[in-house]
Amino acid sequence: MGVVARAARACRARATSLGLAGLAGVAALASSYAVAGRTPRFVAAPVASAFVDAAPAALVRVGIESLGSAAQSLVLLSALAAAVALYAVPVLCALLAADHARLPAEPLVAAGALAVGWGLVGAPGSAVAAAAGATLIVAASRLRAPKPGGVDTDRRSVLAGALSAAGLSFGGWLVGSADSGTGGPGERAASTGTEGRLLDRALAASFDVDGLEPLVSTEFYEVDINAVNPTPNREGWTLDVTGAVESERTHDLAGVRSFPTEHRFVTLRCVSDPLNGTKLDTALWTGVPVRELLDDAGVTEDACCVVLRAKDGFYMEVPLEAVEDGLLAVGMNGLPLPREHGAPARVLVPGHWGEVNVKWVTELEVTETPVEGYWEKRGWHGTGPVNTVAKLHAVTRDGGRIEVAGHAYAGTRGVERVEVSTDGGRTWADTDLTDPLPARVPADADDPALGGRAADAWRGWRFAYDAPGTEHEVVVRATDGTNAVQSREYHEPYPRGATGWVSRTID
Ligand SMILES: Nc1nc2c(c(=O)[nH]1)N[C@H]1C(S)=C(S)[C@@H](COP(=O)(O)O)O[C@H]1N2
Numbered sequence: 001m002g003v004v005a006r007a008a009r010a011c012r013a014r015a016t017s018l019g020l021a022g023l024a025g026v027a028a029l030a031s032s033y034a035v036a037g038r039t040p041r042f043v044a045a046p047v048a049s050a051f052v053d054a055a056p057a058a059l060v061r062v063g064i065e066s067l068g069s070a071a072q073s074l075v076l077l078s079a080l081a082a083a084v085a086l087y088a089v090p091v092l093c094a095l096l097a098a099d100h101a102r103l104p105a106e107p108l109v110a111a112g113a114l115a116v117g118w119g120l121v122g123a124p125g126s127a128v129a130a131a132a133g134a135t136l137i138v139a140a141s142r143l144r145a146p147k148p149g150g151v152d153t154d155r156r157s158v159l160a161g162a163l164s165a166a167g168l169s170f171g172g173w174l175v176g177s178a179d180s181g182t183g184g185p186g187e188r189a190a191s192t193g194t195e196g197r198l199l200d201r202a203l204a205a206s207f208d209v210d211g212l213e214p215l216v217s218t219e220f221y222e223v224d225i226n227a228v229n230p231t232p233n234r235e236g237w238t239l240d241v242t243g244a245v246e247s248e249r250t251h252d253l254a255g256v257r258s259f260p261t262e263h264r265f266v267t268l269r270c271v272s273d274p275l276n277g278t279k280l281d282t283a284l285w286t287g288v289p290v291r292e293l294l295d296d297a298g299v300t301e302d303a304c305c306v307v308l309r310a311k312d313g314f315y316m317e318v319p320l321e322a323v324e325d326g327l328l329a330v331g332m333n334g335l336p337l338p339r340e341h342g343a344p345a346r347v348l349v350p351g352h353w354g355e356v357n358v359k360w361v362t363e364l365e366v367t368e369t370p371v372e373g374y375w376e377k378r379g380w381h382g383t384g385p386v387n388t389v390a391k392l393h394a395v396t397r398d399g400g401r402i403e404v405a406g407h408a409y410a411g412t413r414g415v416e417r418v419e420v421s422t423d424g425g426r427t428w429a430d431t432d433l434t435d436p437l438p439a440r441v442p443a444d445a446d447d448p449a450l451g452g453r454a455a456d457a458w459r460g461w462r463f464a465y466d467a468p469g470t471e472h473e474v475v476v477r478a479t480d481g482t483n484a485v486q487s488r489e490y491h492e493p494y495p496r497g498a499t500g501w502v503s504r505t506i507d
């Protein structure tokens with residue numbers, strides 16, 4: 001009888017401690033989030049990255065391909081649960097140890113939680129806030145449910161708890177205010193000057209069709225491996241040019257900007273984009289030709305390739321001749337590069353799949369032998385030139401007329417022609433195409449010659465016809481600048497990008 005009662009009491013005590021430890025974990029995360037937000041300093045962020053790193057390649061592929069940001073939320077959710085557990089374990093140990101030694105638990109909890117946070121993010125503000133949150137919960141629980149007997153111990157532990165929590169909060173607030181302030185939307189440059197003129201021109205050249213984006217995308221797609229994107233740090237950012245070069249270089253943002261700058265209209269398409277998907281977008285990018293940076297370091301004769309490395313651990317390798325013609329972009333549509341598109345700088349590689357357009361770039365490593373990039377290790381053959389595609393994104397009716405429209409993209413080969421069939425591919429007609437977007441424009445050109453032709457941007461197409469009054473199949477296909485017609489044979493995106501002709505049944 002006595003044994004059973006004691007066992008039950010011990011069990012209840014353990015269960016209470018476990019619940020309290022879990023609560024302390026939740027409080028730790030909440031406090032860290034309050035200080036850090038959805039940035040890499042949030043204590044759950046490194047757990048999320050570790051999950052993505054450890055996940056089997058196929059899972060990462062399927063997740064990013066088919067679930068997109070839902071997969072990232074799922075990763076974040078499991079990372080949150082795991083992070084709570086990471087805090088709960090040392091808190092539980094601290095509670096049990098304190099109980100055993102009849103010591104106040106709060107200092108032990110604070111120390112344990114601080115160690116966890118520090119190990120995870122090494123960012124004092126966020127780690128201290130998390131520890132404060134955990135400690136406060138433990139202190140509060142003692143306050144509300146004093147242990148029977150031992151009034152003295154309770155008073156001492158409440159005092160110790162309140163003091164540790166107050167101290168930690170104050171410390172967290174102090175350091176937190178010092179190590180935040182690196183995020184933010186950044187300065188808002190007015191879209192005037194050359195960029196403004198170029199954007200106006202692109203808008204004017206766009207087809208005004210319901211359901212069709214203008215030539216500069218209003219919503220640019222986002223694909224990356226992160227549940228939490230790197231925080232922009234424009235002051236602390238540097239780019240290293242290393243490897244097979246005569247002299248390695250390190251540039252900060254001001255250093256990069258001291259090279260000649262230019263604007264380019266560039267289209268990006270993710271290799272995972274379905275045949276008629278929407279992971280295809282265009283922006284006006286501003287930056288420095290990669291050639292300038294490579295020439296400045298002096299690429300050696302035997303160099304073949306460049307590995308582009310980024311702050312989120314992502315890296316891709318590109319042939320030298322492809323990246324030489326690329327742009328280190330620091331601006332997008334007249335504004336500083338936004339966080340989700342790689343702030344403060346990303347690389348754009350003409351005509352290649354989206355994945356080699358490395359965001360948050362920190363290093364260009366010139367190599368003499370090819371290496372496999374992040375996605376190649378996971379089975380994609382994505383570093384090659386893009387496939388030609390014509391999308392069908394808008395169908396509108398006006399009385400007896402039907403209009404179909406979309407965009408077509410063929411990388412650096414350019415789009416020469418888009419044809420439509422309204423009878424399932426038996427007969428074909430030419431469509432109207434938007435004028436090609438302007439070519440590369442030096443940033444210091446005060447009246448940019450807006451002629452020329454962008455080497456790597458999509459074109460819009462539209463076609464109107466009399467409704468046949470019966471169900472019919474519309475098919476669309478593009479021809480590139482080398483006179484090659486878009487491949488007809490259907491293939492899913494994995495592993496080399498989708499192929500085939502987009503078709504749609506209209507009734
Ligand atoms: N650092 C980094 N760069 C990255 C990625 C990434 O996960 N990390 N994803 C790549 C992929 S797969 C694509 S399709 C493009 C998408 O660029 P966007 O998000 O600006 O549209 O970024 C590429 N650059």
Ligand SMILES: [Mo]
Nearest residue numbers: 270271354355
């Ligand atoms: Mo991609």
